[in-house]
Amino acid sequence: MSSPRILVVDDEPDLRELLEITLLKMGLDVDGAATVREARALLGQKAYALVLTDMRLPDGLGLELVREVATNHKSTPIAVITAYGSAENAVVALKAGAFDYVSKPVVLDDLRAMVRSALKLSDPGAQPAAAPGGTSRMIGASPAMQALRAQIARLARSQAPIAINGESGSGKELAAREIHAQSARAGKPFVAVNCGAIPEALMEAEFFGYRKGAFTGANDERDGFFQAANGGTLMLDEVADLPLAMQVKLLRAIQERRVRKIGATAEEPVDVRIISATHKDLAKCVENGSFRQDLFYRLNVIELTLPPLRERLDDLPLLVDAILARLAGPGGARLGPGVLDALRSYAFPGNVRELENVLERALAFADDGVIEVGDLLLKGAKSGDAAVVPQGAAAPVAQVVTTAPVLPAPFAAPDEERGAAPDAATPPPAQPLSADALPSNLPDYLSQVERDIILRALNQTQFNRTQAASLLGISVRQLRYQMQKLDIHAPEP
Numbered sequence: 001m002s003s004p005r006i007l008v009v010d011d012e013p014d015l016r017e018l019l020e021i022t023l024l025k026m027g028l029d030v031d032g033a034a035t036v037r038e039a040r041a042l043l044g045q046k047a048y049a050l051v052l053t054d055m056r057l058p059d060g061l062g063l064e065l066v067r068e069v070a071t072n073h074k075s076t077p078i079a080v081i082t083a084y085g086s087a088e089n090a091v092v093a094l095k096a097g098a099f100d101y102v103s104k105p106v107v108l109d110d111l112r113a114m115v116r117s118a119l120k121l122s123d124p125g126a127q128p129a130a131a132p133g134g135t136s137r138m139i140g141a142s143p144a145m146q147a148l149r150a151q152i153a154r155l156a157r158s159q160a161p162i163a164i165n166g167e168s169g170s171g172k173e174l175a176a177r178e179i180h181a182q183s184a185r186a187g188k189p190f191v192a193v194n195c196g197a198i199p200e201a202l203m204e205a206e207f208f209g210y211r212k213g214a215f216t217g218a219n220d221e222r223d224g225f226f227q228a229a230n231g232g233t234l235m236l237d238e239v240a241d242l243p244l245a246m247q248v249k250l251l252r253a254i255q256e257r258r259v260r261k262i263g264a265t266a267e268e269p270v271d272v273r274i275i276s277a278t279h280k281d282l283a284k285c286v287e288n289g290s291f292r293q294d295l296f297y298r299l300n301v302i303e304l305t306l307p308p309l310r311e312r313l314d315d316l317p318l319l320v321d322a323i324l325a326r327l328a329g330p331g332g333a334r335l336g337p338g339v340l341d342a343l344r345s346y347a348f349p350g351n352v353r354e355l356e357n358v359l360e361r362a363l364a365f366a367d368d369g370v371i372e373v374g375d376l377l378l379k380g381a382k383s384g385d386a387a388v389v390p391q392g393a394a395a396p397v398a399q400v401v402t403t404a405p406v407l408p409a410p411f412a413a414p415d416e417e418r419g420a421a422p423d424a425a426t427p428p429p430a431q432p433l434s435a436d437a438l439p440s441n442l443p444d445y446l447s448q449v450e451r452d453i454i455l456r457a458l459n460q461t462q463f464n465r466t467q468a469a470s471l472l473g474i475s476v477r478q479l480r481y482q483m484q485k486l487d488i489h490a491p492e493p
């Protein structure tokens with residue numbers, strides 16, 4: 001069998017030769033071209049496992065080749081070589097369909113790593129098996145889901161950063177996991193980080209790691225999220241919650257593909273694909289100054305939007321079947337008359353996660369595994385309304401636990417989705433102040449008021465966070481964050 005063939009397009013003979021020798025030493029066949037015209041001619045004659053092109057060529061731009069290869073040679077990944085410091089070029093090329101980029105001066109180890117992942121992509125035998133008809137875990141046959149699956153399959157073939165938008169519980173993390181699972185990085189870690197749950201003072205250590213003795217308490221050397229995700233995918237969930245100071249450091253790490261542990265003198269290379277997610281409008285966050293434009297530009301190379309459940313209600317039967325089969329085993333639960341219609345007329349502000357919660361609770365109320373409309377506790381909750389749960393109903397509050405993260409809680413994926421209850425050490429409720437009285441400590445007083453209100457909402461919803469967040473007009477993330485901040489603990493399951 002012949003070796004994979006690579007096309008190197010660069011008009012600088014020295015650099016082209018260096019690249020060619022490096023690739024030949026990797027056991028690959030190499031063709032060289034010095035102009036766009038030569039490259040076009042070769043592309044017309046032979047099939048390539050990878051094209052590597054400089055951005056500026058004597059008769060045109062590497063970008064033209066990127067567009068042509070992305071359109072006419074879909075199974076050939078193309079990567080670009082960008083001038084040092086021209087991050088913008090890299091982003092433009094990725095947006096145009098480039099698989100990845102290397103910066104000048106070319107670090108040969110980076111080049112080899114990039115070539116290896118490109119070759120995995122163009123070798124069908126090495127592809128991770130995708131489920132027939134698309135991805136396996138993302139359920140739904142609606143046109144919106146079919147389009148999403150096709151987009152995920154396409155995105156899995158590139159290394160470009162992806163920004164996923166979507167309401168809380170709509171499947172952003174699931175989509176990120178699917179992209180990872182279908183990509184050449186599938187055998188490497190997927191690390192999900194909830195940026196909103198990391199105390200600011202610990203952020204740098206959590207992201208980049210630290211050396212022993214770097215600060216008081218640093219008793220051992222520790223890797224950060226970047227090192228943990230090396231070779232794989234790092235999902236930055238709720239990325240809008242990153243403080244500005246951390247945004248600068250993150251931007252640098254992403255641009256340079258290098259990080260420095262706290263206390264270390266040298267930087268270390270990291271190879272991670274970044275997927276970010278948020279339910280906020282990041283462009284608005286840029287406008288109001290809470291998110292850096294340059295980081296936004298860097299993360300938002302490709303956008304993926306997840307439709308809310310209420311816009312793909314045709315998927316309800318499939319989703320309900322799958323969730324019930326998971327909760328009760330195949331055939332272990334059935335829907336009574338009118339249940340699907342009742343679900344269809346509900347707005348699902350918490351999307352698929354809320355559907356999971358509703359069904360889990362309903363199943364606990366159901367007789368002989370038959371869920372009736374009354375078991376859903378959606379009373380009065382027509383489209384657009386918040387869910388109404390009768391007070392005092394003794395519902396179990398276990399919620400579905402999502403896939404385990406690679407890193408331990410609380411800083412990795414927020415998977416501890418169970419109900420919350422006031423713990424034994426709960427301080428007494430804040431005493432109302434008379435009209436002219438002042439609290440002796442305003443922040444403490446406000447925290448106490450906030451704590452009381454959150455606990456009230458959790459009590460009213462049998463500690464269902466999705467519903468409590470909806471009652472309070474905040475996202476589940478915000479609620480979770482406030483609970484953590486205010487020390488409202490999850491009870492034992």
Ligand SMILES: Nc1ncnc2c1ncn2[C@@H]1O[C@H](COP(=O)(O)OP(=O)(O)OP(=O)(O)O)[C@@H](O)[C@H]1O
Pocket residue numbers: 137138139140166167168169170171172173174175237279319352353356400401402476477
């Ligand atoms: N299309 C789908 N098919 C099957 N399960 C789904 C689908 N979409 C979401 N889910 C399930 O819904 C739950 C929430 O999904 P996920 O955590 O990916 O949402 P999210 O948008 O990341 O939520 P958040 O905004 O709170 O972080 C998970 O249990 C996930 O498995």
